Amino acid sequence: MLVHIDQEKCCGAGHCVLAAPEVFDQRDEDGIVVLLDAEPPAELHQGVQDAAAVCPAAAIRLERV
Template sequence: MKVSVDEDKCCGAGSCVLAAPDVFDQRDEDGVVVLLNAEPPAELHDAVREAADVCPAAAITLRTAP
């Protein structure tokens, strides 16, 4: 799995951080998402999918790694 984020779309809700704190964080100054791991291990895939699903701004994109 490959994860990407669109910082311009991010509204700073923090839902991704709650769902997958090992993969996402937020900038202190404005709450915009910070991607900590663009290729998370398999054991985090469910949490990352949840984070993408609950993102109110649809700022998280998931792709299957080749």
């Protein structure tokens, strides 16, 4: 799984950090999404899918590899 984020779309709601804290963080200055792991291990995939599903700004895109 490849994870793509769009910092322009992000509205800083923080769902991704709650769903997959190993993969997503928020920038200190403005709370915008930061990608910690673009190719997370299998055990984190469910959390990443949850994060993408609940993101209100459609700022997370998942690519199968």
